[in-house]
Amino acid sequence: MANYHERFLKVIQFIESNLDTDLNVETLCDVAHLSKFHFHRQCSAVFGMPIMSLVRMLRLKKAAFQLAFRKEIKILTVAFNSGYESNEAFTRVFKKYFGMAPSKFRATPNWNRWQTHYDPVMRLRKNTMSNNDLFYVRVIELPEITTAAIEHRGSPNVLGATLAKFIEWRKVNRLPPSKSRTFNFIYDDPATTPADEYRFDIACSIERDMTDDEVGIITKKIPAGHYAMLKHKGSDDTLGEVIQFLFTDWIANSDFELRDFPLILERISFFPEVPEHEMMTHVYLPIQAKSSLSPKTR
Template sequence: MVKYQNRFIEILSYVEANLDTDLDVEKLCQLAYLSKYHFHRQCSAFFGMSVMSLVKLLRLKRAAYQLAYRSETKVVDVALACGYESHEGFCRAFKKIFNQSPSGFSLAPDWTPWHSKYEPILKLRTKIMTDKVNLNVEIVEFPETLVATMEHRGAPDLLGNTIKKFIEWRKENRFPPSKSKTFNLLYDDPNVTAPDEYRLDLCCSIECEVEESPEGIVNKVIPKGRCAVIRHIGSDDYLSVLINSLYSKWLEESHYELRDFPIFLERVCFFPESSENEVITDIYLPIK
């Protein structure tokens, strides 16, 4: 069983790294050491969907991020990048998953239909990370950092709307990620917090305080102090397992205690500019 599981984990890694290419079923069969007669059935059993449905969902996820958060991107360019030969074919596939046209989603994205369609992939990735989690923790002294902050208060499923507003504010005020570091302050665990009580801050580093705005921008400080940090390379889908392992297994085995500040992320390398398997996120746990 473990042997087969490892084969399909390798297939998932290969798919994630090669979404921009014409994925060849013969190559995937070779990776799984299976004939095509058995490959499709076992893929469906392991992934919860056919391998091509998996590819389609991962491509449409990247397309949705480009449309929602990169307003300069043209729909036709997104369609071509997803491997669709026509604008019409892409629009049909996108609307089937999101219940919105690509252009409508770009203006006012509704992520609700997506979450139910994407749930099998999220569960799969969570299971994979749980089985193979291996923390490489460093202890660092984090410097005091002034940040412009947009507070998200409410259901995690609505976070995408806050992200869109925050990106637009950064563009208007010239705080691009290339010059201003990006942070998330994680106050609550979405798995144990009522949706309407969930809290998360979207932040970017600033040299001096900014004017607090109608969009909800406020000035905050990430205090200096010791932190345990791990670097994660890959999809955000794996983050919850790493965070839970940092709090439980690592903290229990260390001699450190928690400081009075929430765990936070630094977004070093972004999706969708980078593929999901190349995204870089540093996870900081304040300790003393």
């Protein structure tokens, strides 16, 4: 089955790179190097759904990101780009997967219903991740970085609403990702933290302190110091495994200990501007030398 997992991960990546094209079963069979008969059987075994249902689901995920975070794109345009000939057809299918109409999702993004459909894809990504010994970690030193941040407190499934608010604030204040670095501060593991206690900050670099009480923007400083840094290419679906590796295997076998600051993600490239498997995220774990040891690069 492991071999089939690798094949279907390639199928997912091909679909993600060609969401705006007319995908068909024959092309996807060629990507997987399987006959149509075996392809359909293995796809159902891996995902629990037909291959064209998987295509529809990945298109809807891109559509949902555009609805939530790219509000300059009209809903009808999102529908057409997702392969639907009318807003009514798009709304009907979208409600099946998200439990609400596209317009309501755009106003208050909620991913609760979606996760039950998407779990098979997430499991496949995790099952086909590189082994921990392939993770390349560097110890680097960062200067102090001033950021404007918004604090999300509550279920990670409604994080999208906070993110959408922050994106709009950045646009108003002319702080696009091209000129202002994008960060997330990770305080809690969503798998072990009660939803109402979950904490997550979204931030961007700024040259001077900035606040906005109406939106909830505050100034936060990333402290100067040493960080274990790992470059993660791929979907956020596998970020948890990368973070777990840093917090367990890597730190336990290093000459460092954790410093009193949350883990940091720096977003280098974003979905849906790039396919999910081409996303780039830099992960920074704040560290300091253990007692009587001086920092050294590993």
